[in-house]
Amino acid sequence: AQSVTQLGSHVSVSEGALVLLRCNYSSSVPPYLFWYVQYPNQGLQLLLKYTTGATLVKGINGFEAEFKKSETSFHLTKPSAHMSDAAEYFCAVTQGGKLIFGQGTELSVKP
Amino acid sequence: GAGVSQSPRYKVAKRGQDVALRCDPISGHVSLFWYQQALGQGPEFLTYFQNEAQLDKSGLPSDRFFAERPEGSVSTLKIQRTQQEDSAVYLCASSLGRRKPTQHFGDGTRLSIL
Numbered sequence: 001a002q003s004v005t006q007l008g009s010h011v012s013v014s015e016g017a018l019v020l021l022r023c024n025y026s027s028s029v030p031p032y033l034f035w036y037v038q039y040p041n042q043g044l045q046l047l048l049k050y051t052t053g054a055t056l057v058k059g060i061n062g063f064e065a066e067f068k069k070s071e072t073s074f075h076l077t078k079p080s081a082h083m084s085d086a087a088e089y090f091c092a093v094t095q096g097g098k099l100i101f102g103q104g105t106e107l108s109v110k111p
Numbered sequence: 112g113a114g115v116s117q118s119p120r121y122k123v124a125k126r127g128q129d130v131a132l133r134c135d136p137i138s139g140h141v142s143l144f145w146y147q148q149a150l151g152q153g154p155e156f157l158t159y160f161q162n163e164a165q166l167d168k169s170g171l172p173s174d175r176f177f178a179e180r181p182e183g184s185v186s187t188l189k190i191q192r193t194q195q196e197d198s199a200v201y202l203c204a205s206s207l208g209r210r211k212p213t214q215h216f217g218d219g220t221r222l223s224i225l
Binding site for chain 2: 004032034036041042043044045046049051090092094096097098099100101102103104
């Protein structure tokens, strides 16, 4: 069965600093990978996805992620954090059509 | 509609009552998913429909949980004889199908069992 590990349940950065949220997955076959963001009392919004092709994928709000098969990783980055980036971030992998989620990383942005 | 719509947004019920949660997917989306999100956790899969067929219900925690999608559009998740551990946010998502795996989520129903 697939599993997703997000290192760090809480990450805090200063406004303008680099954001790095880590995600590792277990998979014996090439997966589809996703990053979603969740604001309080809202559902999940898709940030970006990897299905096939280019391993560096760009998403909304300046986020990007790189699929590294050899490391089974799909880390999320943003060069410069903004206050509006404060939210919960979830990495997910597909398994038989359904999504398997990590436990989430709460991102705080300090002024 | 423009997005996945869930109702009610909030539901409070007494232990032992039955509840029904509704999901209206994006028009034309073949696949529909239900997830349960406990406080401070990632969403966990409950069940999956392709059109009206329930293809996977392996995540339903007990036989008190039942989902249907009779006409291949709107879906209802029913929980019978609710218990406190059922308190969670229930998220619905839809997608175009297996070859288009991106799932679009609704805002969820927050269920509180007293």
